[in-house]
Amino acid sequence: MSCGSEVCWRMFRLMVTALVVVMSGCGASEYEYLGWRTDAYNGGRGYGKPPQCVDIPDDLRLCHTVGYNQMLLPNLLEHETMAEVKQQASSWVPLVHKNCHPGTQVFLCSLFAPVCLDRPIYPCRWLCEAVRDSCTPIMEAFGFPWPEMLTCDKYPQDDVCIAMTQPNATEATRPTGSPICPPCDNEERTDTILENMCASEFAFKAKIKEVKRENLDRKVVFQKKKKLLKAGNLKKKDLKKLVLYLKNGADCPCQQLDNLGNQYLIMGRKVDKQYLLTGIHKWDKSGKEFKKAVKKLNTYKCPAFENVFK
Structure with a gap:
């Protein structure tokens, strides 16, 4: 026309x-x-x-x-x-x-x-x-x-x-995001937990021993007993002495890191030579959404993040 x-x-x-x-x-x-x-x-x-x-x-x-x-x-x-x-x-x-x-x-x-x-x-x-x-x-x-x-x-x-x-x-x-540290700002929904798992290379169940400020990051040290749920490239010998860093998280709120008595689902990735904390959820056995997520961990099909974020 x-x-x-x-x-x-x-x-x-x-x-x-x-x-x-x-x-x-x-x-x-x-x-x-x-x-x-x-x-x-x-x-x-x-x-x-x-x-x-x-x-x-x-x-x-x-x-x-x-x-x-x-x-x-x-x-x-x-x-x-x-x-x-x-x-x-x-x-x-x-x-x-x-x-x-x-x-x-x-x-x-x-x-x-x-x-x-x-x-x-x-x-x-x-x-x-x-x-x-x-x-x-x-x-x-x-x-x-x-x-x-x-x-x-x-x-x-x-x-x-x-x-x-x-x-x-x-x-x-103007950013509209929450001031909470991003890995700590998690909805207790099945799909959100699984998405966090997919964005992480490894995951395990553990208690937190101590949290220290290190420059602009926070260093998270865990108790020795840990249950590996997703290994990725993480070997069991690495798991024993594993510490994770909350990147640029020295000053942002993270309620989960304030309570060292709970068990947590911990997720992380290795970036360069540092292990980063990418997600943390309270291990809530009574939570319906959490229980569904844990049950699906081994069968859920994740997107290939490495193909996207080059």
Whole structure:
């Protein structure tokens, strides 16, 4: 269909306005489209089939509540199959739950599950930078860097792009996360516990002997008796003298570390030569959600975090 530039632009604005109305009901903030990327799908690997609109499945947990029902596949991260999208997107669900920035889900889903239009629209560079700056400290607490595949410099700055609010709006740049140390800020829900387990290389049951401040971190020393639940690369001989560090956790609250009399489900990862505490849950035998999580520990299929956070 051909049309004059003025008519085409009006049609585009009407289409986008209608889309904004639909998407703004997702419970985050109002979406805005600030540009149009004309070189979409140029570069990167070649696709065996052209982009198509598909329904966002319920088990694509990162984006099934984002506010629209269909997405482009292949997506803007060059995932060609829905199985690949699900596997890669599931690694980001715990970060969205941490509420480190109000635009986290919008930013991620604009790439993992882009909304269906004639051409894909990329997230604004400032939105990427705001999410990155707010969420990187939480990611680093778990030993994950901001991945290269989400380098903000490659997203549009002046072209049309997906945003939440204007870049100078305080609600778009102010972190909304809890002041609690990220590994300690855990909901006692089965899926949350399992997600924490997946983000960790090893897990064990133990009591805490003592907690010491060491520079900007907290050093957690455990009693000798420990029950290994997920070994990862951790050997039993390493478990005996194992100490974990709460990264940048010298001053943030962690209620679990205040009570040294309880048994805890302890999770961790090795980053460089240091073992980091990535999750801690009170070993609550009476808790229905906790019992379900422990029962599923050995059979739960985790996403491959190492494929995402390179």
